[in-house]
Amino acid sequence: xxxxxxxxxxxxxxxxxxxxxxxxxxxxxxxxxxxxxxxxxxxxxxxxxxxxxxxxxxxxxxxxxxxxxxxxxxxxxxxxxxxxxxxxxxxxxxxxxxxxxxxxxxxxxxxxxxxxxxxxxxxxxxxxxxxxxxxxxxxxxxxxxxxxxxxxxxxxxxxxxxxxxxxxxxxxxxxxxxxxxxxxxxxxxxxxxxxxxxxxxxxxxxxxxxxxxxxxxxxxxxxxxxxxxxxxxxxxxxxxxxxxxxxxxxxxxxxxxxxxxxxxxxxxx
Amino acid sequence: xxxxxxxxxxxxxxxxxxxxxxxxxxxxxxxxxxxxxxxxxxxxxxxxxxxxxxxxxxxxxxxxxxxxxxxxxxxxxxxxxxxxxxxxxxxxxxxxxxxxxxxxxxxxxxxxxxxxxxxxxxxxxxxxxxxxxxxxxxxxxxxxxxxxxxxxxxxxxxxxxxxxxxxxxxxxxxxxxxxxxxxxxxxxxxxxxxxxxxxxxxxxxxxxxxxxxxxxxxxxxxxxxxxxxxxxxxxxxxxxxxxxxxxxxx
Amino acid sequence: xxxxxxxxxxxxxxxxxxxxxxxxxxxxxxxxxxxxxxxxxxxxxxxxxxxxxxxxxxxxxxxxxxxxxxxxxxxxxxxxxxxxxxxxxxxxxxxxxxxxxxxxxxxxxxxxxxxxxxxxxxxxxxxxxxxxxxxxxxxxxxxxxxxxxxxxxxxxxxxxxxxxxxxxxxxxxxxxxxxxxxxxxxxxxxxxxxxxxxxxxxxxxxxxxxxxxxxxxxxxxxxxxxxxxxxxxxxxxxxxxxxxxxxxxxxxxxxxxxxxxxxxxxxxxxxxxxxxxxxxxxxxxxxxxxxxxxxxxxxxxxxxxxxxxxxxxxxxxxxxxxxxxxxxxxxxxxxxxxxxxxxxxxxxxxxxxxxxxxxxxxxxxxxxxxxxxxxxxxxxxxxxxxxxxxxxxxxxxxxxxxxxxxxxxxxxxxxxxxxx
Numbered sequence: 001x002x003x004x005x006x007x008x009x010x011x012x013x014x015x016x017x018x019x020x021x022x023x024x025x026x027x028x029x030x031x032x033x034x035x036x037x038x039x040x041x042x043x044x045x046x047x048x049x050x051x052x053x054x055x056x057x058x059x060x061x062x063x064x065x066x067x068x069x070x071x072x073x074x075x076x077x078x079x080x081x082x083x084x085x086x087x088x089x090x091x092x093x094x095x096x097x098x099x100x101x102x103x104x105x106x107x108x109x110x111x112x113x114x115x116x117x118x119x120x121x122x123x124x125x126x127x128x129x130x131x132x133x134x135x136x137x138x139x140x141x142x143x144x145x146x147x148x149x150x151x152x153x154x155x156x157x158x159x160x161x162x163x164x165x166x167x168x169x170x171x172x173x174x175x176x177x178x179x180x181x182x183x184x185x186x187x188x189x190x191x192x193x194x195x196x197x198x199x200x201x202x203x204x205x206x207x208x209x210x211x212x213x214x215x216x217x218x219x220x221x222x223x224x225x226x227x228x229x230x231x232x233x234x235x236x237x238x239x240x241x242x243x244x245x246x247x248x249x250x251x252x253x254x255x256x257x258x259x260x261x262x263x264x265x266x267x268x269x
Numbered sequence: 270x271x272x273x274x275x276x277x278x279x280x281x282x283x284x285x286x287x288x289x290x291x292x293x294x295x296x297x298x299x300x301x302x303x304x305x306x307x308x309x310x311x312x313x314x315x316x317x318x319x320x321x322x323x324x325x326x327x328x329x330x331x332x333x334x335x336x337x338x339x340x341x342x343x344x345x346x347x348x349x350x351x352x353x354x355x356x357x358x359x360x361x362x363x364x365x366x367x368x369x370x371x372x373x374x375x376x377x378x379x380x381x382x383x384x385x386x387x388x389x390x391x392x393x394x395x396x397x398x399x400x401x402x403x404x405x406x407x408x409x410x411x412x413x414x415x416x417x418x419x420x421x422x423x424x425x426x427x428x429x430x431x432x433x434x435x436x437x438x439x440x441x442x443x444x445x446x447x448x449x450x451x452x453x454x455x456x457x458x459x460x461x462x463x464x465x466x467x468x469x470x471x472x473x474x475x476x477x478x479x480x481x482x483x484x485x486x487x488x489x490x491x492x493x494x495x496x497x498x499x500x501x502x503x504x505x506x507x508x509x510x511x512x513x514x515x516x517x518x519x
Numbered sequence: 520x521x522x523x524x525x526x527x528x529x530x531x532x533x534x535x536x537x538x539x540x541x542x543x544x545x546x547x548x549x550x551x552x553x554x555x556x557x558x559x560x561x562x563x564x565x566x567x568x569x570x571x572x573x574x575x576x577x578x579x580x581x582x583x584x585x586x587x588x589x590x591x592x593x594x595x596x597x598x599x600x601x602x603x604x605x606x607x608x609x610x611x612x613x614x615x616x617x618x619x620x621x622x623x624x625x626x627x628x629x630x631x632x633x634x635x636x637x638x639x640x641x642x643x644x645x646x647x648x649x650x651x652x653x654x655x656x657x658x659x660x661x662x663x664x665x666x667x668x669x670x671x672x673x674x675x676x677x678x679x680x681x682x683x684x685x686x687x688x689x690x691x692x693x694x695x696x697x698x699x700x701x702x703x704x705x706x707x708x709x710x711x712x713x714x715x716x717x718x719x720x721x722x723x724x725x726x727x728x729x730x731x732x733x734x735x736x737x738x739x740x741x742x743x744x745x746x747x748x749x750x751x752x753x754x755x756x757x758x759x760x761x762x763x764x765x766x767x768x769x770x771x772x773x774x775x776x777x778x779x780x781x782x783x784x785x786x787x788x789x790x791x792x793x794x795x796x797x798x799x800x801x802x803x804x805x806x807x808x809x810x811x812x813x814x815x816x817x818x819x820x821x822x823x824x825x826x827x828x829x830x831x832x833x834x835x836x837x838x839x840x841x842x843x844x845x846x847x848x849x850x851x852x853x854x855x856x857x858x859x860x861x862x863x864x865x866x867x868x869x870x871x872x873x874x875x876x877x878x879x880x881x882x883x884x885x886x887x888x889x890x891x892x893x894x895x896x897x898x899x900x901x902x903x904x905x906x907x908x909x910x911x912x913x914x915x916x917x918x919x920x921x922x923x924x925x926x927x928x929x930x931x932x933x934x935x936x937x938x939x
Contacts, residue, residue: 001648013653021662027708028666032673035698039690048693055692061534175687263533269683309575309893320889334889346729352657353646373646374569374639376579377657383729383886385577389639391570413568414639483887486815487728505888508815 046159053161053177057083059269063225068118071221072214073101083161084118086208102217107244109137110219115209117179118218119267121164123209126197130185131204133164134194135176137245138222142265143169144248151187151195158184158198160208165195169250172258175268180204222265229261273342273363273465274421275492276451277474278335280502282458283317285333290315292453293337296422298404300394312388314338314419315450322501332502335450335459337419338386339483339491340365346489347378347387355416363464363492364421372415379416383484384491387418422448443469464492481506530922532683536773537921546770547917550910557907560900561636569639573898578882582897583637586905587630588720588874591664592748593867594630596756597623597671598713601706603787611783614776617678617925618767618916619760624671625915629908631668636904656722663716670709674702681924714749721748724877731816733881735806743802744877750798754791755870757784758847758863765860767920775926778856785859789847792866796840803832820884824892827880831872839869 001018003010042048057065067078068086074095086092114122120139124132135143146167158164164178182200189195210218223245228237230253246252263269293299293315302311315337322330341347345365347356355371356378358364379387393413396404404410407424411417429445443462451461462471474480475494482491486507497503524539531537538546564571574581600619603609635641647661680686680695718741724733725742735742761784768775807818822829846852846862853859883893919925 001651005649008650011653014651017651017653017659017662021666024666024708024712027704028670028673031701031704031708032698035694035701038697039694042693042697043690048689051696052689052692055686055696259528260533269533269686303570305570307575309577310570311576318889344728346727349654349726350657350723351652352655352661353643353650354652355646371643371646371650372640373643375637375657376639377655377723379576379579380882381727381729385887385890388576389569389579391575392568412640416639484729484814486813487731488814489729508817508820508886508888 049159049162054083056267056269060267061264064264064267066221067095068210068214068218069095069098071102071217073103073217074098084208085161087205092207100213100217102213103220104216107240107242108141108219108223110215112212115179115206115211116215116218117177117209119177119179120222120265121176121179121195123179123206124194130197130199131180131182132194133179133196133198134188138219139176139265141245141247142226142249142261143167143174144251146174146190149189149195151189152184154184154186156184158182158196170254170258172250172262174262174266177267179209180206225264226261229264230256271361271363271465272463273492275340275363275462275464275471275475275494277460277471277480277494277496279458279460280332280334280495280497281499282456283333283335284456284458285317285319286455287317288453288455289335289450289459290317292449293419295403296405296408296424296449297417297420298394298408298410300392300410301396301400303392303395306392310389310391312390312417314386314388314417316386320502320505330499330501332497332499334495334502336384336386336483337450337493338365338421339384339489339493340421341489341491343488343490346381346383350377350381352377362421362426364423364426365418366423367416367418367420369409369411369415369417374414374416376416383487383489387416389416390414422446425449484508527922530682530684532924535924538771543917543921547914550913550917553910554907554914556903557905557910560903561632561907563900564636564904565641569637571898571900573896573901575895577893578879578895580878580882581895582879582901582905583633585875585878586908587633587637588878589871590626590630590908591717591720592752592755592870592874593759594623594626594756595713595717595752596758596760597626597674598667598706598709599753599756600760601674602710605703605706606710609783612780614780614926615760615764615784617919617923617927618764620671620674620678621916621919621925622760622763622912624675625912627664627668627671629911631664632911633904633908656719656726659719660716660723663712663719667709667712667716670705670712673698674705674709677702678919678923678925682922713752717752718745718749721745721877724881727881728814730881730884730886731811731814732821732884733877734810734814735802736810743805747795747799747802750791750795751870751873754788754795755866757788758792758843758866760784761788761863762860762867763916765856767916771920781856781859782853785847785853785862788863788866789844789853792840792844792869793848796836796844799840800836803836824884827876827883831876831880835869835872835876839865839872843869 001008039048042051062079065080067075067080069075070078075098082089110116111122114124116122116136120136122134122136126132146169148168150166152158152165158178158181160178160181162178162181163175165176167174167176180198180200182198182204185197185199187196224239227239230249231237250258290313294313297314299312299314315335317333317335320332320334322328324330340363342363345358348358348365352375353371353373355368355373357366357368359366374389376389379389390411390413394410405424407428425448426441426446429441432445433439433441448461451459460471460474462469464472464475466472474496477496479498480494480496481503482494483506495506524541525531525537526540537543572581597619600612600616604612604616635644638644647658651658651662677695677699680691686692686695721744722742724730725735725737725744727733733744735744737743737745761781764776765781811817818829822832843862843865846858847866852862879895883895885891885893
């Protein structure tokens, strides 16, 4: 098999045969190694996070990939083809110019002062150039008091659409997506009303965050979907015609399919 | 000059006594097999088989034919198919050498051999207590899971070569190299010699009209020849295309 | 679905319908028991030696070799489907590609496992690599199958990494993304390796000049069985894949792929099968009229023994050769699922028969004029080991179906809408 093997007599057929074999092995190993190197370079050049998010986004059902402009009532129907990254979207200025006409909200509060990420976090610019990040009312009503929260350390980097922090409740692990990227300056928690204070690198582009009337349309869709997901299995989908969303829903209905609800709310697989 | 060791076996002299089989087993350290071994799982590098002309009563004729490795010369089937060169043709002697230490036990050579002269070690070797003292120190014992066959008593060839080297000669004396079966045969039915030497009696006998080889039409060029004056035995050397089917197999 | 029925819900893709954990375990139980029995039987053979089988010096190859050849022919669907999708750009076969990889992986790894028990000294398996004999078809088989098994394992990795929980690990997801882009390279290498080893498996018997029943002339160093085995393998691969997917649909009670995928697999299989039957007819004519008489053998030497009469040859060509080809090609029958699956089953049976004839029947037939026709029945250890391999395949496929996206639904499909 190798030239130095004792007593091995090399013939032309050996050379042809073993060359083909080694060529095949080299190609196979090179393919595998190439994938590893490319993956490593993706991490080094900070492309990995966006790649993971886009892979994840591609696996979301169509219902969960609706364009913000459809939810805002600007267009009739549109599925996002860009992983919710309006910063990259060429059509954004055209759609944003149309006046928003959202559906009326059902029972979840939101603020006009905050910018909202589709993963149910909000962003508030602070006076000192940092941005506060917290969980929106929808998420708070779902989770209530979390059993555990795993926040990043100060000075850690988070990346936009990456995982900002993790929470667990009733045995379910929730990965909360970061609405923007930057360095974590300080951490809060469920009691503080905010979770992270982040200092972005340079001037951040927050075009992908929802604001104003759009948020209403989006939350209405989210609440509708939540009601369908939490409907009892033997009766059809039921929608409330009024009222506010109950707090601590995970404790109120422990037997529901929280796996699906949490994954669809927090844009996870 | 390289030798081509072969045999001519006179079937008119073979009585079927089986001494060659016993001598072979003793020389080659063939182990005793467990009780459940059968004719088809036995280890018999030399095997005497019985032929008959298929007739009954006064017309019946029987003969015995010792079969061992034919040491084929042309595209030796077992050598061609062994995936790891555990069997090689020794160019200086023409002996087809089995190397048990390299054998994987895949048994492809056994399917390739048309003479069924190869045997597999289906069991671990074992001998009745005390019998291990009678083993031949010149022949290595094979482990379970490897194929073995007749090596033309290669250990005896080694001994002859050592003797010749000690006497300062390059070539061995043929009388010093006598395989165990040849030595044991009481009727002298097995002739052993160098087919490459035209004056060797075996070479002469092999070229006579009485001699034939098994399955010669397949073209493996075996170096073990047989000799008989009885036509019905010769008729069974090859598959005869004109032969009707009933007489061969009912 | 009620939450409590699926204890392993977190591992199952979101939105995927799966039966309850309890009924899945119930399904797995008999297969696990069969696998256990197979491992025990194999253990007996490894510990006590091959005297545990009914193989002997005349039947040096027995049920296991026949089973190996059969399994590898069935597993040809893996490389061939990959070839069709990535090299010939037949995109409509994409839904069954992941299934094909799983089938191929289990077929080849199972065959290699059986081979390790079949050889007398499994720890010496690497000797073939150290001292390869390039004249031997078995060397070629060893090299190619080892290499190809590696390819199949690597092709399975991206499927594995798409598991719901595994894909949450960023390095796995990024690696899967990058590796998936290079899969066509692996598919090409796999096709190359498969071409050679499927052929060499046929070459194993075609070169045996000591067994005129198997010996064939051919092209250069390759006997005709080399090419016939490749043809029959690519013909039966899609059929077997179709049967596996249909079986999965039956067991899970769901439609997993469009009916058009089945029709396409059947059509490809049928066409290749028809070509194979034609080639085999030519080969048989040459063999019986030229090759075999030259060494003093004739058809009566092969077909006079019950039950291996010429009916076997006839069966391989017509009811198990041309008939299934016609069933899978003609629109009148191919559009009906029952006929299509019938054709696929007959095709697989025909190829298995061909493998059986070349292994077991070859050894049963006498070569020496004074030899008899021999009989062989496998021992329970041999049957159990082979049963264990089948169980292994079913278990791996079942686990892959439950936890991995074997049949990725088109994006945006509502799970309540049938795919038909």
